[in-house]
Amino acid sequence: MYSRHAQEILAGVPEGRLVAVDLLRGFAIAAMVLVNNPGSWSYVYAPLAHAEWHGWTPTDVIFPLFLFVVGLSLVLANGGGKEFPAVGWRYWSRALKLFALGLLLAIFFYNFHDASYSWPQDRLENIRWLGILQRIALVYIICCYLLRWCSPRGLLLVALALVAVPWLLMLSVPYASDSGEVFRGELSFGNHFSAWLDQAVLGSAHLYYRNAQPFAFDPEGLLTTLPAVATCLLGVLAGLGWKAAEPSPAGKTRIAMRWLVCGLLLLGLGQLLHPWVPINKALWSPSFVAVTGGVSLILLAACFYFADIRRHHRALAPLLVLGVNAIALFMLAGIVGRLLIMVPVGDLSLKQWLFDGFYRPLFGGYGGSLLFALSCLAVFYAVMWQLYRRRIIWKV
Incomplete structure (x- = not known):
């Protein structure tokens, strides 16, 4: 059957x-x-839950993997064209629809157990502006422009900058709480530069962790969207590598091995960085980008080898x-x-x-x-x- x-x-x-x-x-x-x-x-079960703060579990890889595939799909959707087309309404409409669907999920709730529940106040006045689909939308449209403007080498440099600059800001920029206490370089739950920025720009009522102290924040926050773009660019670069590979069986095997080796190197690099640069999904830290990018490349190599080279389709x-x-x-x-x-x-x-x-x-x-x-x-x-x-x- x-x-x-x-x-x-x-x-x-x-x-x-x-x-x-x-x-x-x-x-x-x-x-x-x-x-x-x-x-x-x-x-x-522990593997099906996110890491409480620093560290990672298989669950923490899922969203970055999806963004990685978004980058792959962007390249493949361009067919055989050498140059990415102008970023017009076709791409913007997709991004806006994704963002709107995210907002729809944010307001789709009613508490029938509470007679005093006010849906307009809870879901409209305090709407959560950011979320998974909203981040996909932002990452998608930014990557469209980058793919249009940059060469493969340029994309790699941009990806490195998008990982490094937000992290340097996180470590170096001072910020103050409402009580006037000044912080710098904190990386704890509710106390980091990204959280301060989310609360300052969006307001605590519109964030996922609205009760976090001293700052409310969103796991799909503003600053951390930039290294998430880098995750998507890893998928773009993997897709460009596939398009440049020889279509022969030997060429396909080489690109699969290249993905596997790069994946193992990124995974190892992320793990080595962890004592100094904590792996953290909410902060989308450089080590998190490396680890999840490495896992994504390894999974891509495995799927490509079994499905597209060996043609073992049925089980998957x-x-x-x-x-x-x-x-x-x-x-x-x-x-x-x-x-x-x-x-x-x-x-x-x-x-x-x-x-x-x-x-x-x-x-x-x-x-x-x-x-x-x-x-x-x-x-x-x-x-x-x-x-x-x-x-x-x-x-x-």
Whole structure:
């Protein structure tokens, strides 16, 4: 049965398409849905949770991996053209739609359990301006211009600058709290230059960690968007390397090995830097860019080798279904996830009712929480499969 399903999936892949990119995108969005939809946040296995502050877990790689694939896709979408086209409405409309979808998710919530709840005040007046889709939008449009203006060597230099300059600002620029206390070079939760900037520009009410002290901040903040652009540029450079490679089997093997070696070097560099430059997702530190870029390149090399060189498609075929409609899946998961929390069942939410009444009694806290997330992913996959088999691709 699985073999027939895989064959039907692969029948929809256009001839000559770089399958590894869709697989990698599918893996990233599937992992994102999985970690964002546990049965209970009180029961999450360590690899499926973010690092509390410094350090990293597999979950911390997911968002950078998605941005890496955005960079890859930017290059591949340009076909055989040597020069990236002018950045017109086509690109700006995509960025604006992504940003708007992020804002839609930010306001899509209502607390039916609280009779005094004010949706306009909570969701409109205090709207969170930044978020995952908003960061993708900003990174995407910035990379479009950089790809248009810069040579490959120029892109590498810009990527290095986008990693180094924000970190130097984080370490060197003094900033003061409302009480007048002056700080410099702090890298703790709620106390770093990026947090001060987020609160000063956007206001604490519009940030994810609005109660952090002494400064509210956003994990997708303003300053840390710049090194996130560098993560996307690593995907751009990987894509440019693929386009410049020889189309022969030997040429494909060489580019896969180059990605693998570069990935291992970046991963090792990030780990070596960690004692002096902490690996930190919220700060998007230079070591974090190196580690997650290294993992992304290693995964790309593996997908490319198995799917595009060795042609071992079948085992990974379902990731194609998720990868070609990644934004649709992200929106579906976000809306359904919020509905599960919003819909009341007595004094409980529908999600808590399902978890406490079925998943936890049968499978325990951690097992039930993971199985709940897998159940959500299975339901979402069924929807995405119906879109895929009808050749419906939601292009933002």
